[in-house]
Amino acid sequence: MPKPPTPLPATSSGTASSGTASSGTGSPEDASSGVGAGTRPTQPAQRPRVLSVEDLGVRLGGRQVLSDVSFHLCEGEVAGLIGSNGAGKTTLLRAVLGLTPVSSGRVSVAGGRGRHQAVGYVPQKVVLDADLPVRARDLVQLGQDGHRWGLPLPSAAKRAATEELLAGVGALHLADARVGQLSGGELQRVLVAHALAGRPRLLLLDEPLANLDLHSARDTVALLDCIARQQGIAVLMSTHDVNPLLGVMDRVVYLAGGRAATGSTDDVVRSDVLSSLYGHHVDVLHAHGRVIVSVGDDSHSDDGCDAVPASAGVLVGGPVHRGAGAR
Numbered sequence: 602m603p604k605p606p607t608p609l610p611a612t613s614s615g616t617a618s619s620g621t622a623s624s625g626t627g628s629p630e631d632a633s634s635g636v637g638a639g640t641r642p643t644q645p646a647q648r649p650r651v652l653s654v655e656d657l658g659v660r661l662g663g664r665q666v667l668s669d670v671s672f673h674l675c676e677g678e679v680a681g682l683i684g685s686n687g688a689g690k691t692t693l694l695r696a697v698l699g700l701t702p703v704s705s706g707r708v709s710v711a712g713g714r715g716r717h718q719a720v721g722y723v724p725q726k727v728v729l730d731a732d733l734p735v736r737a738r739d740l741v742q743l744g745q746d747g748h749r750w751g752l753p754l755p756s757a758a759k760r761a762a763t764e765e766l767l768a769g770v771g772a773l774h775l776a777d778a779r780v781g782q783l784s785g786g787e788l789q790r791v792l793v794a795h796a797l798a799g800r801p802r803l804l805l806l807d808e809p810l811a812n813l814d815l816h817s818a819r820d821t822v823a824l825l826d827c828i829a830r831q832q833g834i835a836v837l838m839s840t841h842d843v844n845p846l847l848g849v850m851d852r853v854v855y856l857a858g859g860r861a862a863t864g865s866t867d868d869v870v871r872s873d874v875l876s877s878l879y880g881h882h883v884d885v886l887h888a889h890g891r892v893i894v895s896v897g898d899d900s901h902s903d904d905g906c907d908a909v910p911a912s913a914g915v916l917v918g919g920p921v922h923r924g925a926g927a928r
């Protein structure tokens with residue numbers, strides 16, 4: 602079993618899993634200091650790499666959705682995959698999972714046990730009927746057995762492992778609740794426990810903060826940061842809003858027009874870098890510890906992204922500060 606993180610207090614408020622695989626290819630600074638708030642003072646750059654994406658290209662429906670995307674992720678790092686609707690976030694995550702074929706480049710996940718085990722995945726949309734007779738503990742147990750060959754774990758050991766996983770995400774009290782009756786934040790925790798059941802080295806989450814209130818979003822970010830720091834799992838999560846991740850990100854992968862700018866928040870979330878990425882002027886402003894990215898009215902953009910009106914380019918929400926369990 603992975604060593605679970607110190608359970609967070611159960612508050613208001615977390616999916617599939619998938620080794621070495623190749624598909625052919627510090628505490629936050631004062632939030633008022635602007636983008637600096639998003640960069641940890643200590644970058645764990647010397648840690649072993651868990652994920653390497655090199656010159657990745659993906660074509661879908663005859664269209665180049667991603668081009669020359671390169672970045673890497675080390676043990677225990679938290680990275681934000683940032684981009685507006687249609688930028689290619691889900692496509693990139695699916696390419697890492699091996700669910701979407703790559704047309705060029707290479708994705709490598711360290712591990713050697715098969716990608717379905719080395720990578721935990723929480724997809725964007727999980728809609729469960731309120732009457733579905735599946736408890737939180739059943740869902741997490743599925744994560745332990747779903748890909749396993751041979752005899753299942755003895756039931757007592759399985760039960761203990763399930764409860765350890767649920768406790769690790771602060772959701773032990775939800776073990777017997779029906780999954781379809783959980784709040785968004787509660788379900789997110791259970792889905793994270795499910796994704797961790799295969800003991801992954803890399804955890805991917807697609808828009809985990811979508812549809813969560815601010816409080817639940819902060820709890821979720823703090824939980825994922827805690828999992829990365831305490832278990833050494835690399836976490837890559839997509840979001841269209843960089844702000845909730847400002848206090849926890851070691852690395853940003855910013856997508857626009859099918860291309861990516863990567864590096865620390867300070868290096869990437871800048872007017873010159875984002876203007877170059879989008880192919881037109883982008884303002885990056887700092888106010889009250891938040892970053893405001895104004896992409897501008899580019900309704901005739903031919904960069905492959907959905908048009909992003911100025912109002913939609915205003916990113917709001919406060920940064921989450923690392924919890925006590927963090928390094």
Ligand SMILES: Nc1ncnc2c1ncn2[C@@H]1O[C@H](COP(=O)(O)OP(=O)(O)O)[C@@H](O)[C@H]1O
Binds near residue numbers: 661684687688689905
């Ligand atoms: N199976 C597919 N066939 C053709 N185009 C696709 C397919 N899946 C996604 N796309 C297109 O690829 C682009 C990126 O989509 P997606 O990765 O879902 O973006 P995001 O997750 O950032 O919103 C969009 O323009 C979308 O329409």
Ligand SMILES: [Mg+2]
Binds near residue numbers: 690691692725807
């Ligand atoms: Mg998506």
